[in-house]
């Protein structure tokens with residue numbers, strides 16, 4: 001039988017053994033958000049390579065639930081500071097930033113929104129703005145004309161139908177121009193504390209690699225993964241999975257050899273398994289670099305005000 005670099009038979013999950021790095025991840029760190037309808041006019045990126053959705057041999061439903069929850073617990077140790085990677089101070093800012101994050105990095109959005117919110121701090125201000133001026137501010141985020149339309153349009157609806165406040169209900173949020181379920185869940189989960197699963201590109205790729213579901217439709221993925229966890233886990237689970245996708249389990253070159261949840265992953269070996277080479281693939285704080293937030297929350301920093309250390313350091 002073919003074996004992985006760890007001596008694990010292909011198609012089987014390796015025995016669970018905590019890695020040093022998983023235990024260690026103490027210090028602080030931080031999610032991307034990807035707008036949907038807002039991006040109707042925006043071209044889609046090419047799909048990431050995913051593992052054939054074959055569950056580990058003979059895995060029962062109970063075993064799947066156990067393994068999924070185990071992965072979530074391991075990720076909680078690796079990313080105790082997981083959080084949205086968009087800077088925001090109120091629900092309106094988070095809503096707009098989330099729409100702007102389509103097809104660009106959260107860092108780029110974080111570099112752009114301070115000027116936008118300084119000029120247009122409320123939905124009333126943005127609804128009454130000169131579109132050309134807004135376009136100029138949003139230019140660095142790409143697709144700035146479509147994004148200007150979306151954020152001005154949603155501001156108008158907020159003013160006309162919701163008294164200038166962001167509503168805290170899914171059914172209201174998805175009525176806003178450019179806001180679909182994913183954006184709505186980001187806002188509900190992070191500005192209103194209501195549980196939600198954010199099915200972005202990272203989330204889709206990882207849950208398929210882990211064979212949590214064979215679904216490809218985001219709404220079906222949301223339902224399938226949601227059924228594996230209690231509701232109260234949904235928001236933090238989303239943050240952790242997206243953190244992992246951005247830092248370690250990349251679309252094209254997953255750093256399997258430096259991955260703390262490799263023993264639980266049926267797709268181990270899809271990426272680089274040599275530990276040294278894999279470590280070089282790590283990104284953001286796990287690779288020793290800054291994260292995407294310009295104004296990270298306190299929980300992201302350690303006692304000395306420094307970002308979380310790279311994986312395996314110290």
Ligand code: SF4
Nearest residue numbers: 249254256259262265
């Ligand atoms: S990096 Fe490799 S081992 Fe880790 S979760 Fe991704 S595919 Fe699995």
